[in-house]
Amino acid sequence: MTATVPMTAALALGDDALVLSHRLGEWAGHAPVLEEEVALANIALDLLGQARVLLSMVGDEDDLAYLREERAFRNLQLVEQPNGDFAHTIARQLYFSTYQHLLYSELAASGGPFAPLAAKAVKEVAYHRDHAEQWTLRLGDGTDESHERMRRACQALWKFTGEPFQPVEGLDAGFSGLETAWLESVGDVLRRATLTLPEGARTGAWSAGAGRQGLHTEPFGRMLAEMQHLHRSHPGAAW
Amino acid sequence: MTAEQAASSAVIGASGEELQEHFDATIARDQRIEPRDWMPEGYRRTLIRQVAQHAHSEIIGMQPEGEWITRAPSLRRKAILFAKVQDEAGHGLYLYSAAETLGADRADLTERLIEGRQKYSSIFNYPTPSFADVGVIGWFVDGAAICNQVPLCRSSYGPYARAMVRICKEESFHQRQGYELLMTMMRGTEAQREMVQDAVNRWWWPSLMMFGPPDDNSPNSAQSMAWKIKRHSNDELRQRFVDMTVPQAEKLGVTLPDPELRWNAERGHHDFGTPDWDELMRVIKGDGPCNAERIQRRRAAHEEGTWVREAAAVYAAKQAARAEKGVTA
Numbered sequence: 001m002t003a004t005v006p007m008t009a010a011l012a013l014g015d016d017a018l019v020l021s022h023r024l025g026e027w028a029g030h031a032p033v034l035e036e037e038v039a040l041a042n043i044a045l046d047l048l049g050q051a052r053v054l055l056s057m058v059g060d061e062d063d064l065a066y067l068r069e070e071r072a073f074r075n076l077q078l079v080e081q082p083n084g085d086f087a088h089t090i091a092r093q094l095y096f097s098t099y100q101h102l103l104y105s106e107l108a109a110s111g112g113p114f115a116p117l118a119a120k121a122v123k124e125v126a127y128h129r130d131h132a133e134q135w136t137l138r139l140g141d142g143t144d145e146s147h148e149r150m151r152r153a154c155q156a157l158w159k160f161t162g163e164p165f166q167p168v169e170g171l172d173a174g175f176s177g178l179e180t181a182w183l184e185s186v187g188d189v190l191r192r193a194t195l196t197l198p199e200g201a202r203t204g205a206w207s208a209g210a211g212r213q214g215l216h217t218e219p220f221g222r223m224l225a226e227m228q229h230l231h232r233s234h235p236g237a238a239w
Numbered sequence: 240m241t242a243e244q245a246a247s248s249a250v251i252g253a254s255g256e257e258l259q260e261h262f263d264a265t266i267a268r269d270q271r272i273e274p275r276d277w278m279p280e281g282y283r284r285t286l287i288r289q290v291a292q293h294a295h296s297e298i299i300g301m302q303p304e305g306e307w308i309t310r311a312p313s314l315r316r317k318a319i320l321f322a323k324v325q326d327e328a329g330h331g332l333y334l335y336s337a338a339e340t341l342g343a344d345r346a347d348l349t350e351r352l353i354e355g356r357q358k359y360s361s362i363f364n365y366p367t368p369s370f371a372d373v374g375v376i377g378w379f380v381d382g383a384a385i386c387n388q389v390p391l392c393r394s395s396y397g398p399y400a401r402a403m404v405r406i407c408k409e410e411s412f413h414q415r416q417g418y419e420l421l422m423t424m425m426r427g428t429e430a431q432r433e434m435v436q437d438a439v440n441r442w443w444w445p446s447l448m449m450f451g452p453p454d455d456n457s458p459n460s461a462q463s464m465a466w467k468i469k470r471h472s473n474d475e476l477r478q479r480f481v482d483m484t485v486p487q488a489e490k491l492g493v494t495l496p497d498p499e500l501r502w503n504a505e506r507g508h509h510d511f512g513t514p515d516w517d518e519l520m521r522v523i524k525g526d527g528p529c530n531a532e533r534i535q536r537r538r539a540a541h542e543e544g545t546w547v548r549e550a551a552a553v554y555a556a557k558q559a560a561r562a563e564k565g566v567t568a
Contacts, residue, residue, distance in 0.1 A: 022309060028308050028321075032543070032547035037301070037325070038329055051314070052314050062314060085543075143553050234428060237430075238426075239311075239312045239420070239424070
C-alpha cells in the first residue's frame, strides 16, 4: 500500500478497540453463565486483534498501548465506561457494535487505507452486534427486573452516543448517514426489546468529540493505571 | 446392525448378573461404555464425581490467570491469556456436558461447587502474585494436567474420553506458550529472571501435589483403575511429570527447589523429595491460601448473574408461547 496511513484515524479506531477489549477482559471469571465467559472473551479477543493491526499502522503497538498518558488516548468516551452490571455492558456493546458495524461496512467498501482491516473485522463485528442485540431482547423483554436494568443502562450511556459521529481527521466516512442508520437500527432493536430510544443530549462528558481529543472521563485513568503498571515497571523489558 | 449394537440389544431384559458380566467384558475388551449402556451405580457415581471435579477445576482455574488479563505487559501476551481463559471456560462446558450424559445436572453441580460439597484441583488455591506465574502455570500446571489427561483419552467412558482428546490438544498448546513466555523472560532482564525463578520455587511442590496423594494412601485409585476410568497410578504419573520437566528446567536455566532431585540410572528415572502431604490435605480440606477467595468469587458471579439467567428463561418462555399462538391463530 503506497497511500500514507491517516495516523489520527488509525489511533482513534485502534484505541476504541483496545479500550473496549480491556473492559471486556475485566469480566473474565465474573460472567453470569459460562457461555458468556466464552462469548465476552471471544469479543474481547477480536477487538484486541483489531487494535493490534490499527496501532501497528501508527507505530509500535506496545509503546502506544502502554506508554501513552491518558491525554494522548483517542478512544470514544463510550468504550471507556466501566462495565457496571451485565445490562450496562450489553448496552455499551450494542451502541458500539452497531456503530462499528456500520462504519466498517462502509470502510470495507471504500477501497481506502482501512479497507483490508475493515473487510476482515466487519465479519467479527457482525457477530458482536448480533450478540448484543440478542441479549438486549432477552433483558428488555425478560423479567421486570431485567427490563428495568436494561432501560437504565441504555439511558445512562445515551449521552456518549453522539461522539462516534463526530468527524475524525483522515477517516473518510459519511458520518451523518451513519448516524441516521445507527439511530434507526438501535431504535429498532430497543423497540423489539419493549424499550424505547432514550431521550436527552448526546454530547458526552465534556462535549461530543472530546474523547477523540484526549479528554476522557475519570474512570479511564484508573483503567490505564492497571493496564500499564507492569509494562511501565520494567522499562525496555521484552515479554 | 453392528456387532456392538447386537451385543447391547442382547442384554435387554437381561438379569443383573448378566448386565454386570456384559459390562465387565466391555471393559476387559478395552471398549467404551456409552451413556445408554448399563453401568454399575458405583461406576456412574465415581465418574460423575471425577468429571464434575474436572469441570470445576477448569472453571476455578480461570481465576489465577484471569487475574493478569488486565495487567498483561504486552498486547501479544494479553491476547494469549484471553484465548487461554476462553479455552478453559470451553473445557468446563465440554466436561459439564460429559457429566450430564451420566444423569448429572449442571446447575446442581454448580451448586455443589459453590457450597464446597464438590472439590476442584488443589493447585488453583495458590495465588498468582507475579506475571511469571502465568508462564509457570502454563509450564507446570498444564504440563501436569497433560500427564494426567493424555491417558484419560483412553478412559473407558466414551464421552469423557472424547472430551479429553479435544482438551489435551488445547492444553499442549497452552503449555508451549507458557514455556515460551518463560524463555522470553529468562532472556530478558535480571529482574525478569528473578521473577521466573521465584515462581518456579513457589509452584513446583504444589504442581507435584496435583497428582493426588501417594498410591499407598489413595483410597479410590484401585477401583478406578480396575474400571479403566484411570489408567495409571498417582505416583506413576507424578514420576512421568518429574522426568519430563527436569530437562526442560535445565534448558530454561532455572533450578527446581528440591535438594533430593537427581537422576537414578538404575531406575532410569529421577529420584525426588517428598511433597508436604499435610499441606495437600489442608488445601483439599479448604484451608489453602486462596480457597475462600476462589469459591467466593464463583459464588458471587453465579448469584450476581441470577437475574440475567432468569431473564433469558422468561424470554425463551415468552417466545415459545408466541410461536405456539402464531401456529394456532
